Amino acid sequence: SQQGEEDPQALSIQEGENATMNCSYKTSINNLQWYRQNSGRGLVHLILIRSNEREKHSGRLRVTLDTSKKSSSLLITASRAADTASYFCAGGVNYGGSQGNLIFGKGTKLSVKP
């Protein structure tokens, strides 16, 4: 089953604007991760926020996590054309031992126009 659901499915903005993507999930998680995928390529890990954290920053990225609402948001500030990609959230779930898995959403397709 799909753990993460990103919203919106597609987002188009102008360079320099901020981009906000949201993610909702269904079950309890140990962490929430965000990934980026350029067209036709593999995913690249952006940031991981643990369930006991509420906010995390990395460069132009800001991630928030609200475990009571089972939701997370990814903010990209001062977007650039190079930020054009699909962004996925994934919930890290511990099934016991080392066999935890990530369950991905369908992604938000971000288009940043120069």
Next chain:
Amino acid sequence: SQTIHQWPATLVQPVGSPLSLECTVEGTSNPNLYWYRQAAGRGLQLLFYSVGIGQISSEVPQNLSASRPQDRQFILSSKKLLLSDSGFYLCAWTGRAAYNSPLHFGNGTRLTVT
């Protein structure tokens, strides 16, 4: 530094033909290894994961199989491809405590079954 290699990059195969996709990881030992499939415009579906040589867990029943003959080698196979096997296949690795570690992806194989 760790790297992951996945090949081939693209593959066109007729229905009923066999399949073998290979993935190798360098620069780390005892990785957890994963095969994901991504249908067009969709999220990632976990197919198989492995926590060690010869240890394979299947997430989705299908005509695909996976093997891990060496610590850092993961192979995805099929004896007879179906049209529905078309998609983008991604290999990934992570360290121990997989649910709390980022996934590192290969660049993927675009499989088209005709």
